[in-house]
Amino acid sequence: MFNVAILGFGTVGSGVYKVINDNANVLKKFAGDDINVKYVLDLREFPGNPVEKVLVHDIDIILNDDEVNCVVEVMGGIEPANTFVRRAITRGKSVCTSNKELVAKYGAEILALAKENNVSFLFEASVGGGIPVIRAINESLTADNFDSIAGILNGTTNYILTKMSKEGLSFDEVLKTAQEKGYAERNPEADVEGYDACRKIAILTSLITGKQVDFEDISTEGISHITKEDIYYSNKSGLPLKLLGLMKKKEGKVYAMVAPFMLGDEHTLKDVDGVYNAVNLHGDLLGNVMFYGKGAGSLPTASAVVSDVVEIAKNGNKNIAITWDTEKISLGDMASFNSKYFVRLKVTGKDDELKKAFGDVQFIEPLEGETAFVTANEYSHEMLAELLSAYTVLTTIRIAE
Ligand code: HSE
Numbered sequence: 001m002f003n004v005a006i007l008g009f010g011t012v013g014s015g016v017y018k019v020i021n022d023n024a025n026v027l028k029k030f031a032g033d034d035i036n037v038k039y040v041l042d043l044r045e046f047p048g049n050p051v052e053k054v055l056v057h058d059i060d061i062i063l064n065d066d067e068v069n070c071v072v073e074v075m076g077g078i079e080p081a082n083t084f085v086r087r088a089i090t091r092g093k094s095v096c097t098s099n100k101e102l103v104a105k106y107g108a109e110i111l112a113l114a115k116e117n118n119v120s121f122l123f124e125a126s127v128g129g130g131i132p133v134i135r136a137i138n139e140s141l142t143a144d145n146f147d148s149i150a151g152i153l154n155g156t157t158n159y160i161l162t163k164m165s166k167e168g169l170s171f172d173e174v175l176k177t178a179q180e181k182g183y184a185e186r187n188p189e190a191d192v193e194g195y196d197a198c199r200k201i202a203i204l205t206s207l208i209t210g211k212q213v214d215f216e217d218i219s220t221e222g223i224s225h226i227t228k229e230d231i232y233y234s235n236k237s238g239l240p241l242k243l244l245g246l247m248k249k250k251e252g253k254v255y256a257m258v259a260p261f262m263l264g265d266e267h268t269l270k271d272v273d274g275v276y277n278a279v280n281l282h283g284d285l286l287g288n289v290m291f292y293g294k295g296a297g298s299l300p301t302a303s304a305v306v307s308d309v310v311e312i313a314k315n316g317n318k319n320i321a322i323t324w325d326t327e328k329i330s331l332g333d334m335a336s337f338n339s340k341y342f343v344r345l346k347v348t349g350k351d352d353e354l355k356k357a358f359g360d361v362q363f364i365e366p367l368e369g370e371t372a373f374v375t376a377n378e379y380s381h382e383m384l385a386e387l388l389s390a391y392t393v394l395t396t397i398r399i400a401e
Helices: 011-022 024-031 050-054 059-063 081-090 100-116 133-140 155-167 171-181 195-209 228-237 298-314 351-358 381-387
Strands: 002-007 035-041 068-073 094-097 146-152 241-250 253-263 276-283 287-294 340-345 362-364 371-374 393-400
Touching: 002 011, 002 059, 002 298, 011 024, 011 035, 011 298, 024 035, 024 298, 035 050, 035 059, 035 298, 059 068, 059 081, 068 081, 068 298, 081 094, 081 100, 094 100, 094 298, 100 195, 133 195, 133 276, 133 287, 146 195, 155 171, 155 228, 155 241, 155 276, 195 241, 195 253, 228 241, 228 340, 228 362, 228 393, 241 393, 351 371, 381 393
Parallel strands: 002 035, 002 068, 068 094, 253 393
Antiparallel strands: 146 241, 146 276, 241 253, 276 287, 340 371, 340 393, 362 371
C-alpha cells in the first residue's frame, strides 16, 4: 500500500481524490501497488462528502504518520505550502505539487532538499496542467539541445483572445462572460497580466537550462490592453493573436519573456484556441516537438498530479533526479532582442514615408484615420520606438514566425 496525503480539497485536490479512488486499477497497473488516500488536509468541513472519513485539520497528523509515503500539495500560494512541503520532505516523504508559484520561486531549493533526504519532488501539473511536458523534458528529450520554447501557457487568456477574435467582442465583454462561466477568476490579474504564464515559462526555462531563472527577471506583458481594433487587424492579416511564454537562446544568451504575439502561418501554435494550452520545444536533433491539451481544470490537472504519485510509487519513493541548480542565470537584455512587428498608427497618407523608414512593409487595410503594417525587418522595442517617434502609435505587437 502506497499512502498519500492531499493538502487542500479545492478544485485540484478534489480531482486528485476522485482520480485516486476512481482509477485505482489503472494506477495499480503502473505503480505496482495500491495507492491509498490516507488523509486530506483542509481547514473546512465537508459534511456528507465521503472525504470526511480521511479529513484532518492539523498538518502534524500527516507529518507524524510514518505510513504516509507521499504528500500532494495542491493548496496553491507560497505559504503555508512552502513550509509544509519542506517539513514533509525532511520527514522522508516525497512531494508532488501543482503549485507553480512555489515551484518557480523555490523549485531548485526544494529539489536539493529532496535529494538530500532521498525522496522525490515532482511538479508535472505546475506547467500546462495535464500536458506531460515536464516529464518529457526531464526523461524523454534528454539528448537534444533545446534552443527555444514557445508556449500558450494560460487557458484563461487564450479563451479570451479566441473569443475576441471569433466574435468581435472587447476584452472587458469577454472577460465578464469568462468570469460567469468560471473560465476566469473573480480577480483575473494573475492571468490577464501574464503573471501566471511568467511563472510557467520560468519553470520551463529553468529545466531546459538546469539553472535558476528568477521569474522577476522575465519581461512580462499581458493582454488587458488588447482592443477590438487590434483583433480586427489580426483577423485581417491572418496573424492570430496569442499570449506566448517564450524562451530563446541566441548568441550564448538566454532570453525569456511573456507577451502578446501575432503568429505567422508556419507557427505551430497558431491554431491552438480556447482554453487549450500548448508548448512547442525546438531541439537540435528533433526539431519541433509540440505538446497540446488541457492546461487547467480539476481532472486534467489531477491527471498530471496523480501521474507524479504513480512515478514516485514506481520508483520506490526514492529520489528521482531533476537537474535544476540554485545557481542563477542572468537573462539576456530584452533591449537586444529583435522581432518583426505589427504597427498601428493614428496617421494617414504617410505610406511612402513609412516605406522609407521601414523598407518593404506589408500594409493592412486600415480602419478610418489609421495606418497599419507588418515590418519585413526585425527591430528591438527601443529601435522601433525611435523610428516611430514622429507618429502617434496606437499599438505595436511582436510577430512570431
Ligand atoms: N489560471 C490558469 C490558466 C490555471 O488559466 O491557465 C492553470 O494554471
